[in-house]
Amino acid sequence: MTQTEYKRRHDEVGKTIHQKLALKYGLIGEKRRYYQYQPETVLENTKYEVYWDRSILTDKSLGHNRPDITIWKKKEGEVLLIDIAVTNDTNMGKTFAEKINKYIDLNYELKDLWRVDRVKMIPIVLSNMGTIPRNLFKSVEELDLEPYIHQQMQKAVILNTCHIAQRFLYSE
Template sequence: MEVCAKYYEHISETITNIKNKDNEVTVMWDLPNITDRQINANRPDIVVHNKKNKTCQLIDISVPDDSNVQLKENEKIMKYKNLEIEISRMWNAKSCTIPVIVGALGTISKGAELRLNRIPGKSSIQEAQKITLLSTSHILRKVLN
């Protein structure tokens, strides 16, 4: 998957199919998942569906106040539980929810780095914290000027 050197210049496609000799992966960005049953929380930020390994990762990203990091993490896991079950049943794939939660000032929960390592590709918690802090300072500059 091609990305820009500068993360803030990257524009994601809604659906990206990645095929190589070992895997066939579909990445869906901000797209509702159509299910047989009515599920209100059917639009996680990113869905990574690996067809060969029969896995599906529902990735949801949030930047709450630092005091609400753990609460938001638990909320995301519970919010997408029904979608996890439905995707497992429909696509015959093992699904899991991976919340990526970084507080506005860079706070993370204890298991955040382990969860982030489950996402395929290059990802680091330090990079997520850096992006969050730069965005927080950008918002503060706009508000205070």
Template sequence: MAPKDELLSECLRQQKPDESEEVEEQTAWRDKFLHGVYHRQIEKVADIKTYQWLENAGLTDSTEALIIAAQEQALSKRAREARVYHSRSDPRCRLCKDASETVQHIVAGCTMQAGSAYMERHNQVPGIVYRNICTQYRLKVPKSQWDTPPKVDENNRAEILWDFSFQTDKQLLANLPDIVVVDKYQERAVVVDVAIPANSNISKKEHEKVEKYQWLKEQLGQMWKVKVDVVPVVVGALGAVTPKLGEWLWQIPGTTSEASVQKCAVLETAKILCRILKLRGLW
């Protein structure tokens, strides 16, 4: 009603903070010692799209709240209970007992979860990419996200390899990407490898993935006589993405949106947080 009602319009005008106050508020949030940690960590490596999952991923309010609380270090972890509230003497992680139990440790640094919870989270993201590639080439799409795709599938247009180990006599070289797809008409292959690292590591991880698969790129190029591209798909455990993610996804056949892989990563991280911090009521 405000635009039509003089009294309400005047009230709104007087209540609206002027621009300098808004800037001050933002600065205050970023500079907060604890709540601004995430922002400071990703400031130099992440894109503004890092926060787009809040608008278009369609997650429930409680999941969004949980991830934002994790970003702002507002969850009760043992490190905080020990060092801030002094309600506990041991700040170490309840699972591995190796490091302080911080949000960063729980979502991306705990050795006890590397082979299980992190692996499960990791596998969901290439699963999305795989299904989109299959749709593009009319290959058989796995019925659900829990179905493990076949190691090899092909038709007259494309061949797709899932979690396929390429033979190498040099043991240290990377030979196990998440997906390799060959477009038979375009004579082009794409090697896709996914990572969900700590948020501050996203840029470094993208670079690492490209470097790591250079040997495989050369081998496949010689073997199949096609042009080969290596494409990293990296999303931080709390949703951070680099400005390059869109370009990388665009190089993969099929249509995979940035928001869809972000949604998948944060949803799986929310499950990890709920389970470890025993936040079942929130879920």
């Protein structure tokens, strides 16, 4: 039960970000509540491709090739790799650094395979209790999203953490 619930909480944060990006890039037409939104595995138009929880095929076998969200800005020659984590308060800094290091090999592979100038890793890390680290604001800024999106992510985390606690307390 617990791993499924943790994944759901993680995905609720990801769906919030995915929908905002899909709207921003003109890949979807209407906004929904984050818990009603179901991301497509691939969304694309002439300028952008956005992947949701999809492995990226490379020439070399890599240990980490499945970021939560991948954005390919075709005209700009840039790829953004977004990986999300909901962790304990004490692990946020460590998790942020791990997310960056995790995709270094994929970074180099994508530059060659997709012939892009830049590949950037953008970690999104929140506490399971809703604590927002300073580096989250930098990540939101790099994605050029509304500054208040952290409140929506925070809400998703807190509600799902409460749901997990409730399920644990009332399970027999």
